[in-house]
Amino acid sequence: MSSALVIGATSTLGKAVVRRLAFAGYKVAATGDCPNTIGKIAEDNKKVGGNVTAYSLDTSNAAHRAELISKVAEQFSGLDTLIFVPPQNTVIGDILDSKSEDFDKIFGEKLTIPFRFSQDAMGELKKSRNGSIILLTSCLGLQPSVDLGLYSVASSSVLSLTKALAVSAAKNGVRVNSVVTGMVEGDGSSSVWDNTSGEEATRIKQQLEAMIPLGRLGRPSDVASYVEFLASDKARYITGENCVVNGGVSYRF
Template sequence: MTCALVVGATSTLGKAIVRRLAFAGFKVAAAGDCPNSVGKVAEDNKKVGGDVTAFSLNVSNPEHRKELIQKVAEKLGGLDTLVIVPPQNEIVGEIVETSDTDFDKLFADMLTVPFRLSQAALPQLAKSENGSIIYITSCMGYTPSIDMGLYSVASNSVLSLTKAVAQSAAKKGVRVNSVVSGMVEGDGSGAVWDQTNGEEARQIKQHLEAMIPLGRLGRPADVASYVEFLASTRSRYITGENGIVGGGVSYRL
């Protein structure tokens, strides 16, 4: 049975990815910083037949990251896929007004930690017949927003990270791709628009849906389905790609 480790499993997207992989027959290691929260994710999936094991860690701690990979491999019998879901973004505003604290935190969440996790996991992933790393990032990396300038830059860095790590990891037989989410409900990428409610939220949603060719906002399950494809053997000749889940909105040629 294929084993997938989902780091950031307690976020909106993380929960959807864990559920999708579990339904697809993966043994899933759900990792997060809160033991109670990640434990609930595992229990909720077990109730519907999912093979999900909870792991808690401080993802910023190098020793915790190393121990996580070792424990997952020992308890689940190996590691085939690493999925890294960054924390939901809460940093908004123009980039020139960014504080040192916000700058360091966002780049740690979206670039430094995913890269270090990848380094820690590569030796185990290289033992798999279909080893892969999947980063989650945002379409803001292609199209900067004035009120989310720093988030746009950090998201763009993941696009480059994907291609650079893919080049090196390929030598070890490990594929590296990212899933680039468009306007997805509840993932934090919407900044102000997904934090409103009532009539204002309804009007904003209608305006956004009118901009999307498929006529609706994305759902966490849409992102999770793409992750499941990239983790499967059906994508074994795909690496170094940033795959957009955007409902037809043109973020690039």
């Protein structure tokens, strides 16, 4: 039975990833910064037969990260996959109007912490016969948005991180890929459809769906399914790829 460590399991996408992997038979370590919230996620999955263990930690603390990886590897007799789901974005506005604390916050959450976790987990991942790292990021890294300037830049940085880590980790037999999400219901990445209600929300959703070739917004389960595939043996020859899940909307990078 394969094992996975999901960082950021309390977000909408994080919950979907945990549920999908648990249903697929993975031993899942789910993390969050609130003990009660992450504990409930683990309990909900256990009720339907999932092997999910909750861990609460401060992801910016190096000692916490090292302790977590050690505990997970000991409990699961190793670690096969590290998955990083970034927290929901709260930095909105033109990049030229951004504050220094906004810059530090968003790059810390989206880039620095995933990178440090990848470094910390490599010692365990390279022991696996199918070790892998999966980073989640946004299509705004491919096509920047004026209203989400810093978020766009940070998302683009994750695309580069994926490729650079993949080249380095390959010598350890570890694969690194990202799942690049388009417009997904409830993921918190947009100030457009997540902060409206009633007729206005319906109108905006219809406009967005008209832009998408497959005719609908993405669902968290669409993203989770791709994560499961990249973690599996079926993707054992795939590394360094930024895998777009966006219903057919065309982006260039």
